[in-house]
Amino acid sequence: MTLEDIYRQEWGQVVATLIRVTGDWELAEECAQEAFAAALQRWPVDGVPDRPGAWLTTTARNRAVDWLRREAVGAAKLRQVAALEHDQDPPYDVPDDRLRLMFTCCHPALAMEARVALTLRTLAGLSTAEIARAFLVPETTMSKRLTRAKQKIQHAHIPYRVPPAHLLPQRTPAVLAVLYLLFNEGYSDVVRSNLSGEAIRLARLLVQLMPSEPEAGGLLALMLLHDARRDTRLADDGALITLDEQDRSRWDHGQIKEGVDLLDSALDRGAPGPYQIQAAIAACHATARTAGDTDWPQVAALYARLPQTPVVTLNRAVAIGMADGPAVGLRLVQELAEGPLAGYHLLPATRADFLRRLERWPDAKTAYEEALELATTDAERLYLQKRLREVSVRS
Amino acid sequence: MICGDPSGTEYATDGCGGWSEEMEARGVVAGGAGLHPPHEATTVRLRDDELLLTDGPFAETKEQIGGFVLIDCADLDEAIEIASKHPAAGYGTIEIRPVLEPPV
Structure with missing residues (x-):
């Protein structure tokens, strides 16, 4: 395992533990950073310790003690230092720590963009610069966003804990929503695909930490099933390839199987929620041998069970x-034309597609032109232009 | 109500130059506190039994402050729970603002 691998695997755990023992988010991050810097110097010489996570946590904890001892002026601070020093061998792999961190980062009293940024920084270990690049904002803006979020957690006393059972039904969806948003940010944009990878990694962690939460399994299944098609969604010229025309032999069938198995065991718990249902829809597509084999009545029945947003x-x-x-x-x-979807490019694009299938060429042409005006990405525009050329020849 | 623009935070730890002591001696102060800035607020609304939380202060300027309550509780989750049980959460908006800790 390279140091890079260890960093990615252990960062969240080290920070999560340090926040618990020091109660200070900035200090926790700084000390974790220093512990990894120390590892970078020592390990090539001394060799990688048997339990790198424990080594890193102890090193970071010692840095925190040093810092607090230097800074301690009041009696309360000195007591805090004394408590830390006595806690000589802190349990470094309390599984709850990362779950605590996840729930705190995703607390609904924080703005969505702050939750996403905090999760990427403290749990996934992305640098502020990397997060800023991923969300197309200047690094100073992202840095300010992170600082403000941490200050709010501290000043407003957002508790560092896994919420008690009676709050979980309302708080778990907030965590799932952050991970899904992260996934979609990465999935909708080839350049930022690393975000989908992070989202999958964090969802795996959540499934491991909350094994009895079927929606966590549903969300991970949903991500894996979408992600399995990642490489077949764009043509060489960058044009979108729709589901029915993707090369199914190039889908990641191992990942599809993993997604389907996860979904099955989630559904076995008998509490289907929106993520499990969306994963079931994705599974209908991912397991159809050809586009023609898709079980469309089943897909339609599943959509009927989701909250009826305009897009659903x-x-x-x-x-x-x-x-x-x-x-x-x-x-x-x-x-649907008169409703809230007016101006949404997929509405005329869908109408155009049905008109094309009905061989109503001139009407299809008009609808494709309308969709082209509203399309938001180059991939969609290239696809729609291709279709427009096809129907124009026939009309 | 004490108001000011964001530059007022510079003075947050200045104290009140004897004002508090004088007014307390006069017996006119019933309670009060300095507050952390609005971006650290949490806004609570209860609509159709659904708890709606927002980061930041209530946005609409036509909203008016109709009163305030000083509460002492464990953490933000408890503050939210207390706020959501107030009848005003059902028709209006409750903004939770952490109180400045007195300097040690």
Whole structure:
């Protein structure tokens, strides 16, 4: 294992433990940083210790004691130092520490962008500069965002704990939402794909720490099933390749199997939630041998079980259209035109697709043109231009 | 109510130059505190039994402060629980602001 691997594996644990024993987020991060710097000097000479995590935690804890002893002026601080010194061998792998950290970073009293940034910094160990690059903001802005979030945690006394059972139903979704947002940020943009990798890593950790929470398993399954298709979504020219035209032999079938197995064991718990249902939809697609084999009635039935947001309604209309024929799909999509989806590029794009399947070429052409005006990424524009050329030739 | 722009934080630890002592001696002070800045606020609303939390102060300027309560509790989760049980959380908005700790 390289030091880089150890860093990625142990950083969150070291920081999480140090926050618990010192109660100071900035100090915890600084001491963790120093412990890794010390490892970088010592390990190449002395060799990697048997339990690198314990070594790093003890080293970081000793730095914290030194610092606190230097800074301690009041009696309260001195008592804190004394307590730390007596706690000679802190348990470094209290599994709850990282879960505590995860719940605290994702506390709903923090702004969403602060939760995401804090999670990436303290748990995943990304540098402030890396996070700033990932969210396209200047490093100083990101640094300020992190500092403010940590100050709020400290001043408002956001408790460093896994919430008690009666709060979990409302607080677990907040953690899942942060991880899913992180995943989607990375999934929607090739350049930032490392964010999806981090999201999957953190979701794996959450599944390990909350084995009885089926939505955590559902979320990880959902991410794995989407991610298995990552490399087949774009053509060589950068144009989007839609699900029905992706090269299924290039999907990561090992990862698909892992996702499906995870989903099955989550569903066995008999408490299906939105992430398990979305994962079930992704599994319908991922396990269909060809696009034509897709179980569209099942996909439509699953969409019906999700909260009916405008986008879910649109996807459900697509699934019904694929099951019952493009004329039915077209009618359903047209019914949505007046609603909150007006101006959303996937609405005319979907209408265009059904019109194309109905061979109504001139109408399809108009709809593709409309979608092209509203499209937001180059990949979509390239795809829509390709379709537009196809239908234009025929109209 | 004591108001000011963000530059006021520079004076947060200045104390009140004898004002507190004088007013307490006069017996006119019933309670009060300095507050951490608005970006450290948490806003609580209860709508249809759903607890809605927001980072930061209530945004709409037409909202008016109708009163305040000083509470002493363990942490933000307890403060949120207390705030969500106040009837005003159901129709209005409650902003939780941490109190400045007195300098040691």
